[in-house]
Amino acid sequence: MRVWLAFAAPFLVLTASVSGAGGQGSMPDPTREYNQQVDCHNAYDRLVSDRKGGNTVSAAAIAWAQGYEAGANAGTPCPAPLPEMTARGGHWQIRTPEGRDATRLYIERQKDPAALMELGLSWINGGVPGGTPQDGLALMQEAAKLGDPVALYNVGTLYSAGIVGGKKDHATGFAMIEQAAAAGHVDALYRSGLYYQEGLGTKKDPKKAFAAFKAAAERGHLYATIMAVDMINSGTGTKKDFALAYRLSRIVADQGEVYGAVMAASSLLQMKNPLPHEDEILYWMDQGIAKGDDTIRGQLIPLKQQVAGAFTKAKAPPEYKPRVRKACPMKTVCVVNHYSGLQSCTTNKDYWNDCDG
Known part of the structure; x- marks a missing residue:
């Protein structure tokens, strides 16, 4: 079947109508980002915001924050976020002065790529005072040069949109997004599939487009x-x-x-x-x-x-x-008498045919 x-x-x-984009039942939101970026800098800022808002912070998180501050002052790498922090998901941007200042120390003392990216993204979006969107872009471009996947994805998108450089530069945008995709950035994987599909900044390649879409779909x-x-x-x-x-x-x-x-x-x-x-x-x-x-x-x-x-x-x-019954045809047989020479004929059904009667 x-x-x-x-x-x-x-x-x-x-x-379906797109008037309710983003709802469960209508067209999904095409601007939604799936990459969950939780690093030590936005995790620290989130803890600061929690404490300022009167939210409960675990003893383990407080100890972690102290270690983060010590690393900022000593010029040593920041500690990896705790599982309880990564479980809350990404998309948090620096919004407190304390988070901004600690992140600045990681930039000034060790050129931390994630710190550059996080503070740059916050300034671009006006999340915290202390820098202009232009300052934020400069920080993100520096982070991209150092190989930060989120910075590569965001700056590459800006190049392709013509926001950086004044005209659409798909070749530069594609190259940066490909780097981010290779590092596992799920939105960059999807975007690279679109570039291969449409031939933006690269040759059209349906096989590479499908491979990129499939890799992002699996996540x-x-x-x-x-x-x-x-x-x-x-x-x-x-x-x-x-x-x-x-x-x-x-x-x-x-x-x-x-x-x-x-x-x-x-x-x-x-x-x-x-x-x-x-x-x-x-x-x-x-x-x-x-x-x-x-x-x-x-x-x-x-x-x-x-x-x-x-x-x-x-x-x-x-x-x-039911089987369709087939009637037998009639057959006439004639015989000539050898003595009298007279002919006699009989007509009967021809049962020798493939018939039912």
């Missing part, structure tokens, strides 16, 4: 998953491997992304024999219906009925059809 969706597999609901990047599954669906840069498409879709589906659920169901439906996956397909369609917006539900509900009906039909025993 071959069951096909009425829409291209990974884009089943991409026609839970939703848009990279959409791109990778679409390339599998069309056989561009890779073979049509719907088992792989399902595996990639499951990563984001298990995170609660409605698009992941839709892609998971769609990938299973496009396998050579989707019947063994009936329960999974209907489960993921139910997830899409439960979590999707009105547009998604409006597409999935009738489609689920169609798919469920196809499965029911495929599992049903063959319909009984």
